[in-house]
Amino acid sequence: MFEKSTWIRLPRNVVVGHGVRDEVLDVIDDLHLQGRPLFVTSPTPREVAADPIAADFEAAGIEPAIVTIEKATFEAVEQVIEVAEAEDVSYLVGIGGGKAIDIAKLASHHLEMGFLSVPTAASHDGIVSNRGSVPDGDSRHSVAAEPPLAVVADTGILAEAPWELTTAGCADIISNYTAVMDWRLAQRLKDVEYSEYAAALSEMTAEILVDNADLIRPGLEESAWIVTKALMSSGVAMSIAGSSRPASGAEHLFSHQLDRLAPEAALHGHQVGVGSILTAYLHQGEDGIWWDIRDALSSIDAPTTADDLGIDDETVIEALTTCHEIRDRYTILGDGMNERAARDVATKTGVIE
Ligand SMILES: NC(=O)C1=CN([C@@H]2O[C@H](COP(=O)(O)OP(=O)(O)OC[C@H]3O[C@@H](n4cnc5c(N)ncnc54)[C@H](OP(=O)(O)O)[C@@H]3O)[C@@H](O)[C@H]2O)C=CC1
Ligand SMILES: O=C(CO)COP(=O)(O)O
Ligand SMILES: [Zn+2]
Secondary structure: OOOOOOOOOOOOEEEEEOOHHHHHHHHHHHOOOOOOEEEEEOHHHHHHHHHHHHHHHHHOOOOOEEEEOOOOOHHHHHHHHHHHHHOOOOEEEEEEOHHHHHHHHHHHHHHOOOEEEEEOOOOOOOOOOOEEEOOEOOEOOEEEOOOOOEEEEEHHHHHHOOHHHHHHHHHHHHOHHHHHHHHHHHHHHHOOOOOHHHHHHHHHHHHHHHHOHHHOOOOOHHHHHHHHHHHHHHHHHHHHHOOOHHHOOHHHHHHHHHHHHOOOOOOHHHHHHHHHHHHHHHHHOOOOOHHHHHHHHHHOOOOOOHHHHOOOHHHHHHHHHHHHHHOOOOOOOOOOOOHHHHHHHHHHOOOOO
16 A cells, blocks of 8 residues: 655745845735734844834834844744744744744744745755754754745845855755765665655755856855755755755764854854865765865855864864764764774865864
């Protein structure tokens, strides 16, 4: 008997382009959302997007509640839930980088309310995904959550954000190469659930981005367009898979461990990019695609070394030798690297001196 079944949960509206910040109200109408929204944002995104969008709502006779969070913590998620209940809101709008969007996503999941994703930085592929990531005790990886009902990505805002945020988004996409290698390995060795469609979409997304690397330049709105579409495609791959596997392998374990050992030293995307150089070498050795990954990162000004990340060599080695412990996700790291092997790969790839 055929017993397979799956739910693929995706946004209903994805609106991308110049000036679409002004279309948030139209999207709300299109989704037939009623009542008062709660905007979840962080300090800079509040200035560049949340306050102007709130003014549009006020002009239309709707007064949004607003919470500004500083850090991605469970306390922040609880604060958002409390405000949502106290202010009697009907839906949430996450406006900002990964931090604000993830918190809105997790709070809306708990509240069983819809939410909209309004990114102000093309810095990560959680814009569209059905995953939320907030540190919880020793864990730092994403968990299943609601996908947004809609995404409104204004390329004017995204192009004006600091360039390093865009290069972080590119690196998060480039890391899909090694994430998919890890996924296939885990499927072969551990029979983990695997989707060829999600894997192919994830790899194709990375390929298109690398093929267009010449067009990705600071100040060009076209760059924000290319990177944002890639981030969305990668988020869709995660939704098809029902897990972050197509976009998160050992390079993400490495980054999550760096978040714990060197909090806020570097952006998520930049850390996973450097992790991807290391794990591509582990998969394929000296002549493999680690060179291409390093060249692609370097061509868009993304970090390729510990020094570029602002993290010392010893912390990189510690992260590499311990990160297999932080999640039950089989990768090329297996049951862990010893220190000599970690130093060897980090030196051969030029990540440490
Ligand atoms: N759910 C998922 O599937 C995924 C989740 N993630 C998560 O996303 C997070 C990474 O996202 P990231 O965006 O890098 O982190 P943040 O949300 O912390 O944003 C990084 C920085 O960019 C600033 N910023 C955002 N927009 C603008 C703008 N328009 N102009 C100027 N500054 C701006 C923020 O300002 P301020 O400090 O004022 O907020 C912050 O300092 C991680 O927690 C990661 O785990 C990553 C990938 C997938
Ligand atoms: O960052 C992500 C994909 O780019 C999400 O992956 P994690 O599940 O490892 O948090
Ligand atoms: Zn990521």
